[in-house]
Amino acid sequence: MFMRKIIDFIIPHTCLKCKTINMDYGLCSDCFKDISFITAPNCKSCGKPFVNKTKGKYCGVCLRNKPKYILRSAVVYNDNSSPLILKFKHGDGTHIAPYMANEMTKVIQDFVDDIDLIIPVPLHKFRLLKRKYNQSAYLAKIIGKNINKPCDYTRVKRIKNTASQGNKSFSARVKNIRSAFVINNANIKNKNILIVDDVHTTGATINELSKTLLNSGAKQIYAVCFARVVSE
């Protein structure tokens, strides 16, 4: 403990987002207060934060069309959280992964005991070559350690090299991602699976992966993302 204090004094931590000197690991207090952490009340199904204190359990979208999976996200994706994510994804920012994964671990506590297996959203091999690492696998590994559950990186393969989904509409994304995944090893029968991804935009990717897993016999699909887009 004493040694740790000396090391911290010599090499102080810096804020993961703005790089100012920071006494604790993670974000400095200025960056922390800008991040919109998602807390209750939120939709029991998709985790979307409720703006008004509603009495219902589900948001309008989930009431109309119940998703195939239960989703939780740690923060709202916006101008304040996106620099952190971009740094993590494209800027060799793997040192940010523990912070993100720890925040993600906090929001899955409702169903953590139920999880049998963790699967990160896989990247297509060409994408992996270009990016050098699968950012979701980094997060999945740390979450797995945190909750003491096994992680599998090879069971699901992405066989379609879907170009960036960035500016596509939801229906275009759904079409684009259709049949993108195959299960390598079919041993997921009756398993409750936690899918891990960094950002949840329209949900087309996790929806397609859930469909593939459920069709192969998985029992229940959960998903956790660091950030999610909250529209409306």
Ligand SMILES: [Zn+2]
């Ligand atoms: Zn900062």
Ligand SMILES: [Zn+2]
């Ligand atoms: Zn919902």
